[in-house]
Amino acid sequence: MSPPFAVLAVLAACLCGVPLLVVCSDHLNYRPIIGVLAQENIVGDPHAQGSSYIAASYVKYLESAGARVVPIRIHQTDEEYEKIFHSINGLLLPGGDVDLETSQFSRLSKIFYDLAIKANDASDYFPIWGTCQGLQQMTVLTSNKNLLTLTDTKAVALPLTFTPASQNSRLFKTFPGSLLQSLSEDNITSNFHSWSLSLQVLSDDVSKHT
Template identity: 40%
Template sequence: MGSSTAFHLVFGALAANALPTVDYNFRPIIGVLSQEPSESLLDLLEDKNYTSYIAASYVKYIEGSGARVVPILIDQDDSYYENIASSVNGILFPGGAVSITNSSGYGAAGQKLYEHVIRANMEGIYMPLWGTCLGFEMITYLAADFQRWLTRCDASNKADRLTLQEGYMDSRIFEQMPDYVIDYVRLLNTTVNFHRWCMTPEDFTASGLSKDFKALATSYDFDNLEYVALFEHNHLPIFGSQFHPEKNPYEWASDEGHSAIPHDPFSVGVAHYFSNFFVNQARYNKQAFATKEEEQEALIYNYDTIFTEALGSSFTEAYFFR
């Protein structure tokens, strides 16, 4: 494969997503929600006093498309979440392994942020939200009136193509996707999954989610169970992927449990399409922090990463917070 072809794979999606430059935010900031570290993750660290973390792959994923990141901490008061959500240009709920209900700090903060996103968009403020894996599941839980319409499944360490659903082109995500990228997601195993809970198409309908959301694509677990892999809201800029696009370019664990992550140029190009798409959605939002000093204090650059893969983690790097 020639270098020009590789360049087209990685950067073509950005050109396809190009939006008018009028009233366009060229300094977008995405808030990424943190979550409680598992005991197994803390066991790898000398310092056991961290209360939350964010895998660095999510930060790089956003930065690679021209945005900056603010970590959103858990277990804060309402004014904290209101201020953050009123200052950033988009919000990302990452994957993980904690509760999607308010019994966890991740779930409690996610509920407040989701409610803010709904309210802001209804008031005319374009506020995009993306949920990946656990974040996808949390959006379904919140949008279905706090009902958990998930089925146990076996889809961990599995790379898949997407089965595109009827009407998929009638969506923000696919109407901007170049034909060659559509072919990659449709024909090649470019999306990687690490989840043990799925939402079936039947439950997507029975839950009432199909009234407000469109299921754009499905995938199949190891037992051939079909589940929703990608959705977006019919009217609001709310999106979710059960798969992990951030892992293709940025996670490198070599153990058997993570061997399915595709790093080929097709899969990396697909990952960059999704990050470019989401960051471009955030460019429609013109919110900002009250002062430059407040913005600088909030940015992820105030924190250092830890090379967690070297310690035995499945994450190559992670940020930890107190």
């Protein structure tokens, strides 16, 4: 798989909603070990404790599905991160508010992103899930530039727009039809974004790499 297609494959996996479930020797692993990246605290935040954090909500979210969670700290060596990569089954890039190009969170994301592409090219399945900032970070890593658009969609409930590919995606292909209908017709998904990825901008960028 060529590099442009490889990075887009990883991004497509996230966009299509790959669940954090690992296939190993035709047996499902219901207790996968999932890494969660830490990120810098915002400078001047009066509530910040320490230099970095991982929101407890992501840990509880993964553990509620049966996963075992490994925190991945910032300011470690590349060798340490590679060792961690080979000890976990998947990665979650959480939401937040750091610089997507210069932060330690961005540096860590790129290390694991590149390792995931290498592993997937070798048929070693390694899923990465990006939530909010995490997905935004993946778009920056894929395109090598920031494609985000200021939308200020904070505290807004919206329906989802499903692409034809979603019907066969790992996440949605087993969803009940009634739930998919509600998700696509009713304002039931919460959005708290200052920045978003425009479908038009994404399509234009993809066309440049194909």
